Amino acid sequence: MQPNPLTLVSLFVGGALSVAIVLAAFIVALVISQRRRIAQERENARRVLAAQEDERARVARELHDDALQRIAMIRHELEEAAGAAGPEVAHRIGGVSAELQDLGVVLRTAAHQLHPSVVEKAGLARALGALGEEFARTAGLAVRVNVPTADPPIPAALALVAYRIAQEALRNVVKHAGVLEAELALTVGEHDLTLRIADAGRGFDTGTARPEDGLGLIAMRQRAVGAGGRLTLTPRTGGGTVVTAILPVRSGA
Numbered sequence: 008m009q010p011n012p013l014t015l016v017s018l019f020v021g022g023a024l025s026v027a028i029v030l031a032a033f034i035v036a037l038v039i040s041q042r043r044r045i046a047q048e049r050e051n052a053r054r055v056l057a058a059q060e061d062e063r064a065r066v067a068r069e070l071h072d073d074a075l076q077r078i079a080m081i082r083h084e085l086e087e088a089a090g091a092a093g094p095e096v097a098h099r100i101g102g103v104s105a106e107l108q109d110l111g112v113v114l115r116t117a118a119h120q121l122h123p124s125v126v127e128k129a130g131l132a133r134a135l136g137a138l139g140e141e142f143a144r145t146a147g148l149a150v151r152v153n154v155p156t157a158d159p160p161i162p163a164a165l166a167l168v169a170y171r172i173a174q175e176a177l178r179n180v181v182k183h184a185g186v187l188e189a190e191l192a193l194t195v196g197e198h199d200l201t202l203r204i205a206d207a208g209r210g211f212d213t214g215t216a217r218p219e220d221g222l223g224l225i226a227m228r229q230r231a232v233g234a235g236g237r238l239t240l241t242p243r244t245g246g247g248t249v250v251t252a253i254l255p256v257r258s259g260a
Contacts, residue, residue, distance in 0.1 A: 078111045130158030131166040132193065135173055139191055146181045149188045159195035161256050168234045169193070169202050169254060172227045176204035176250045179223050184208025184248065199236070199255045207247040227252070 082104050089100040126134040132154040139150030173191055180189045186208040194201045224240060227250070231238035236254035243249045 074114055075111055078107050078114070082107050126166050126170050127163060131161065131169055132156075132158045134166070134170055135191060135193060138170065138173060138177070142177050142181070142189075147187060148177065148181055150177065151188070151190045153190070153192040155193065155195060159193075159200065159256075161195065161200060165200075165234055165254060165256065168230050169200065169252065172202060172230055172238065172250075172252045173204060175223045175227050179250075180204070180206045180208065186247075195256065197256075199253050202252040202254070203249060205243050205247060205249045207243065207245065209247075 085100050085104045085107075089097040089104070092100060125137050129137070135154050136152050139152040142148040142150050177189060177191070180186065184206045186206050188207065190203070190205045192201075192203045192205075194203075224238075228238045231252050231254060234254045236252060238250065238252045241249050241251070
């Protein structure tokens with residue numbers, strides 16, 4: 008007895024539909040798994056960076072509340088001792104006191120870099136302006152800063168992420184670019200903010216170098232990804248490098 012052609016067609020169509028359903032279910036499960044993995048990686052990166060910031064804040068407080076206070080007390084004692092000493096000893100004590108003063112400046116700068124309170128107190132725009140001034144003062148790097156005149160209303164955690172990325176990018180300019188000028192620009196839109204750091208330095212050779220392997224760039228990318236954004240490194244027209252971070256502006260970033 009010959010099988011009914013309609014029955015064969017129905018069996019074929021049914022089998023094809025079954026395979027399609029199984030395949031679609033597999034693809035959906037794969038997409039969901041991939042999204043969960045990316046979300047988990049972002050959450051892990053966010054937690055690691057938050058722990059690092061907490062530790063930096065603790066060390067900064069120790070420097071400010073303990074080390075700097077002790078230096079101030081020692082200088083005070085030395086000044087009193089110098090008043091009761093002979094000219095030669097007083098001169099030597101003055102030299103030691105001056106060294107302690109310089110050490111205090113170094114520690115205060117380190118404390119500020121570890122935990123930039125200016126981000127919390129003054130906002131991101133002013134903090135980036137102060138960052139440019141700091142690099143000009145400490146590294147001789149003239150930074151042209153272009154930020155909104157009014158501080159944008161963004162979450163404090165996101166502001167700190169942007170500040171850290173700018174800080175690391177300017178450090179890379181000082182270390183690797185071989186120039187004395189850089190540009191730092193911040194624009195904030197309805198859904199995201201864009202941070203751009205550019206220099207006219209040596210740039211990089213895409214054929215032989217892998218700039219993404221640098222620890223500084225890895226840290227910047229981790230911060231951007233942890234905030235749900237992305238970071239790119241591209242050649243600058245006319246020579247040099249551009250670091251661009253695009254971060255979503257949302258509550259709890």
